[in-house]
Amino acid sequence: MKKKKKKEKNKKLALDSRLLNALKNAGRPIFRREIFHLAHVRPEEKNEAKALLNQLVRAGNIVKLKGSRYGLLDMMTLIQGELRLHPDGFGFVIPEKEGQEDIFIPPSGIKGALHGDRVLARIDRVAKKGPEGTIVRILERGRDKIVGTLYRSKNIAIVTPEDERFGPEIIVPKKDVKGIKSGRAVVVKITFPDPEKVISPRPGPLRGRIVEVLGDPEDLNVQTKIVIRSHDLPYKFEDEALQEAEKLPKKIRPEDLKGRRDLRDLPFVTIDGDTAKDFDDAVYVKKHRSGYTLYVSIADVSHYVPIGSALDLEAYKRGTSVYFPNDVVPMFPEALSNWIASLVPYEDRLTVTAKISYDLKGNVKRCAFYPSVIRSSRRYTYTEVRDLLEQDSCPKELKWMEELCNILNKKG
Structure with a gap:
């Protein structure tokens, strides 16, 4: 076989x-x-x-090529790259190969390609400012869904893209807009032109169908959705990743402590924004006669996320959590990011700690890094810390933090 x-x-x-x-x-x-x-x-x-x-x-x-002919890319004056459009209709192809000049594409040479598409461009001439050309093929759509505002009349329905680089309007079928108020933010999936087909010299206006209604663009929650959809942020987790997160332990187990330094007797605190839900780092500063000792403990997420797991792949795809005034697109499901890997007060948590010793002038004397277990003693906000530092009753640990911070800032 x-x-x-x-x-x-x-x-x-x-x-x-x-x-x-x-x-x-x-x-x-x-x-x-x-x-x-x-x-x-x-x-x-x-x-x-x-x-x-x-x-x-x-x-x-x-x-x-046009006429259903085929040619080798290496034997033609064609450049492969990403198209970046300007709201006025012209654009530039940014070559994938280093050392090649950007190619100016006039509006007549765009041929239905969209901002962010991976394209092939033919160089038509080399002007004083650089090469000029025409799009001959769309290799891959940069995005096939566009956020915009719906405007409807008796005879036509159009969506004006939020990002002007996608053109002035997208025509949508009237059946798609039934029950949707004019002026609502929507998501449109592009149906024409089709990137799989040979480019037409005059493709005409973009066409699409509405796949999601976001709501009133004046609403803060809707504005957050607009940003998320416009930047194609992955706001939904795959089922497999959610299942892995739900299977995680809710408490630290004895076997989790193997090989870790026990720092649970130190009064670590977290300091974050008012609306933060995931606390991924905690700090503690101790002052002594010869200087200061700074402990920074970071939540050890890697303990719960094996390489190649569904959670690992989701994290790789997202790269980071994205914060908004009223919401967050987390890097991990809440069972992980907001609980077992979040340094919430009064709960044992697995961490990786950096211990740095400074002299009184802020010079580093020694440092160490190791896996650890801590128990946060309090969750502070930035506002609370600022107010406490102005009071005589401020905890000494916060005062020591301020002193060390000022010393290090003066060192630059």
Whole structure:
């Protein structure tokens, strides 16, 4: 069975190479039937050859031109890159290969491509300011959903994109807007032009269908949704990641403490914004005759997130939590970010600690880093700390923090 699969793979690679060699030997764009002839494609290989040809086009190895001709990218004056549009209609293709100049694309050369699309551009001429060209193929949509405001009349319904770089309007079917008030924020999925098809010289206005109604754009919650959708932030977790998070322990187990330093007797505190829900770092400063000792403990999320797990993949995709005045798009599900990996007061939590000793002038004397377990003694807000520092009854640990902070700031 393995030999059969290996033989089929080698056969596919051989056919792949024959198609590319046919284009290389032709030295110019040619029709599919000519490629098959030069590659000696047998009748029983035709369907596979057609599929391979389409794969090579999608991968950007070859280009499908007007008139259904194909050519090798390396043998043509074509540049592969990202299209960045200006609200006035012109744009630039930013090449993927380093060292190549950006290509100016006039409005007539955009040919239905959208801001952020991965495209192929043909260089038409080189002016004093640099190369100018035309989009010849959309390799990949940068995004197929656009946020905008719906405007409807008796005869037509259009959506004006929130981001002006996507053009002045998107036409949507009247059946899509039934029951939706004019002026509402919506999400539109682009249906025309189709990036899989050869570009038309005059593609016409964008068309799409409404896939989500966000609401009144004056509402703060709706404004948050607009930002999230406009920047394509991943605000929903995959089911597998949610299931992994729900299976996590709700309390620290004895086996979790193995190899960790016990710092639960130190009065760590967290200091965050008023609306923060996940507390990922805690601090403690102790002053002594020769200087200060600073402890910074970071929640040890890696203890709960194995490499390659669904939670790990979600975190990689998100990169960070994104905060809004009224909401947050978390990096991890709440069962992890707001509980077992959050340094909430009076609960044992696994951390990684940095211990740094300073002299009285703020010079580092020594430092150490190690896995640990702590128990936060209090959750402060920035406002609370600022007010407490102005009072005589301020806890000494906060005063020590302020002293060390001022010393380090003076050092620059």
